[in-house]
Amino acid sequence: MNVVLSLALRRSLRRTVLLGVALGAFLFLVGLSYATVDENQIRILVESLPPAIRAFVKGSDVASPAGYLGSGFVHPITLALMAATAIAAGATSARDVETGVAELMLSRPLRRTSWLGAEIAAMVVQVTIVAVLGLLGATIAVASVDSLAPVSLTSLVITIIPLWLMFVGIGAVTVLASSFSRTGAKAIGWGTAFALVAYAIDYLSQIWTLAEPLGPLSVMHWYRPADILGDGSAPASTWLVLGGVAIVASALALLVTSRREVAP
Amino acid sequence: MSSSAAIRAEGLGKSYGHGVMALEGVDLEVGHGERLGFLGPNGAGKTTFIRLALGILRPTAGTVAINGHDITSDRLAALTDVGYVPGDLGMIKQVTGARMLDALGKLHPRPPALRDHLLKALDLNDVALRKRIREYSTGMRQKLGLVAALQHDPPVIILDEPTSGLDPVMQARLLEVLEDRARHGRTVFFSSHVLGEVDELCDRVAMVRKGKLLLVRDVDELRRARVRTVEVLFTSPVDPSAYVVDGVADFRVEGHVHHFTLAGDPGPLLARLGALAPADITIEAARLEDVFRALYLEGDA
Numbered sequence A: 001m002n003v004v005l006s007l008a009l010r011r012s013l014r015r016t017v018l019l020g021v022a023l024g025a026f027l028f029l030v031g032l033s034y035a036t037v038d039e040n041q042i043r044i045l046v047e048s049l050p051p052a053i054r055a056f057v058k059g060s061d062v063a064s065p066a067g068y069l070g071s072g073f074v075h076p077i078t079l080a081l082m083a084a085t086a087i088a089a090g091a092t093s094a095r096d097v098e099t100g101v102a103e104l105m106l107s108r109p110l111r112r113t114s115w116l117g118a119e120i121a122a123m124v125v126q127v128t129i130v131a132v133l134g135l136l137g138a139t140i141a142v143a144s145v146d147s148l149a150p151v152s153l154t155s156l157v158i159t160i161i162p163l164w165l166m167f168v169g170i171g172a173v174t175v176l177a178s179s180f181s182r183t184g185a186k187a188i189g190w191g192t193a194f195a196l197v198a199y200a201i202d203y204l205s206q207i208w209t210l211a212e213p214l215g216p217l218s219v220m221h222w223y224r225p226a227d228i229l230g231d232g233s234a235p236a237s238t239w240l241v242l243g244g245v246a247i248v249a250s251a252l253a254l255l256v257t258s259r260r261e262v263a264p
Numbered sequence B: 001m002s003s004s005a006a007i008r009a010e011g012l013g014k015s016y017g018h019g020v021m022a023l024e025g026v027d028l029e030v031g032h033g034e035r036l037g038f039l040g041p042n043g044a045g046k047t048t049f050i051r052l053a054l055g056i057l058r059p060t061a062g063t064v065a066i067n068g069h070d071i072t073s074d075r076l077a078a079l080t081d082v083g084y085v086p087g088d089l090g091m092i093k094q095v096t097g098a099r100m101l102d103a104l105g106k107l108h109p110r111p112p113a114l115r116d117h118l119l120k121a122l123d124l125n126d127v128a129l130r131k132r133i134r135e136y137s138t139g140m141r142q143k144l145g146l147v148a149a150l151q152h153d154p155p156v157i158i159l160d161e162p163t164s165g166l167d168p169v170m171q172a173r174l175l176e177v178l179e180d181r182a183r184h185g186r187t188v189f190f191s192s193h194v195l196g197e198v199d200e201l202c203d204r205v206a207m208v209r210k211g212k213l214l215l216v217r218d219v220d221e222l223r224r225a226r227v228r229t230v231e232v233l234f235t236s237p238v239d240p241s242a243y244v245v246d247g248v249a250d251f252r253v254e255g256h257v258h259h260f261t262l263a264g265d266p267g268p269l270l271a272r273l274g275a276l277a278p279a280d281i282t283i284e285a286a287r288l289e290d291v292f293r294a295l296y297l298e299g300d301a
Helices: A002-036 A039-048 A051-057 A065-073 A076-090 A092-099 A101-106 A112-144 A153-180 A184-207 A209-217 A225-231 A236-259 B046-053 B075-080 B097-106 B115-121 B126-130 B138-150 B168-183 B195-201 B219-225 B267-275 B288-300
Strands: B007-015 B021-030 B035-039 B061-066 B082-085 B156-160 B187-192 B204-209 B212-218 B227-233 B248-254 B257-263 B280-284
Touching: A002 A065, A002 A076, A002 A112, A002 B097, A051 A184, A065 A112, A065 A153, A065 A225, A076 A092, A076 A112, A076 A153, A076 A184, A092 A101, A092 A112, A092 A153, A092 A184, A101 A112, A112 A153, A112 A236, A153 A184, A153 A225, A153 A236, A184 A209, B007 B046, B021 B046, B021 B061, B021 B204, B021 B212, B035 B046, B035 B195, B046 B061, B046 B156, B046 B187, B061 B075, B075 B082, B082 B138, B097 B126, B097 B138, B115 B138, B115 B168, B138 B156, B138 B168, B156 B168, B168 B187, B168 B195, B187 B195, B195 B288, B204 B219, B204 B288, B212 B219, B219 B288, B227 B288
Parallel strands: B035 B187, B035 B204, B082 B156, B156 B187
Antiparallel strands: B007 B021, B007 B061, B204 B212, B227 B257, B227 B280, B248 B257
């Protein structure tokens, strides 16, 4: 399993580091830009915005240090960088079936579950690297901007962990899609569709009363970074739902792969 | 059938649904130390058979075992004895050749005792191994796949069209390596549609067509049965009935020159011709390829 994990990480190292540096730079810039913000003016501005626009920051008080920095964690750029990491990593097993790498590996005395377990572990490590580099960018910003002083390092860590867990879940769903797919493109398509639908449901549930009950069906509904930054902790439901998605999707993927054919 | 054969398939079949049978009712046994050529045109079912034998695909009928280990119920034990080169070789292109070899070596419990020997035989030097696989030519990738498959000296070697992408010199080297392994008692299962290399390497051939096993024969038996082209020059008119024996066919007489084909043992014919004192006899050996083609056509019929 270690051999497959090591190969999976080596092949993706450059992409992962690039995505992580991009996320770190983005969250650093978000934090840095708070130095130029007049808290009262931005509060008035945000309150004048229609709910459909405010929903992009999940209704948090973006004028406060925690709310402003938290908006960076749910910004489409952050979500896109994390999703790109998780989905690309999650689709590796389908791509390996497509290109014959899986056939080469699994014609050795290697369990299918060990092979896929290593691919899942590699996905988790890649999402972790990107999240840690993002955390690093946000931390440097907090250390550099005096007005962000109320945001503690602990609350930043507690904020990034559910973000990490959410994208591990999206990656695991992509791994599950991979275990049904013969091509990487199909798996990427399913993973992307899952992330986009989750985003759309979460967004619509905030701006449209009729869609409000659908909110909990989206993994993104369970991630409220501004609340976590403000409270200093995430609710148990966040951990349970996001962790549950990751575990159930991974377990199903292992089950399907143990029975599937792996010929290109 | 012996339960201790290197590869044993019984009633092996693979259907993809909608009535598409990729392989049907294949019974085949490959003995320890045997070199079996697995022949068939593209799409005949060669690769499907190999993938079923390795557990890459799941059979819809029958069983297959390697060294007595059923591939479905005892896959890991079966694969411990196997070195395999796929026809469509997939490699991780972002890593170096050396890293790929190391990784594939570690996935096997047997030590890579033959690696250096194979790298030398197949002309893969340190400079090539330090390159990323994405920089490799098709031939270099194929050589790397061959070293990866054979480096741990597997008792059962399964190769799916292994010479594709190799230049003629490397093809010859590979056949030498395989001959050498066979001399050391290793079983070689060699799928190909290049008849010449099967003729050169194998003891026995199995032929598949449209998912069915047409025949399994000794190469020597095929050689003995092959049809030769014979040309005899007489100094005076001769009635062919004076020398015709069993196996002679396709007569054509041009003046004093008689052309015909001969199947089987040439001894009786030569004895009769000797009595007729011909001026010259030319016997042209038919290529084994012609025999294979004829057998395919028989299979069609």
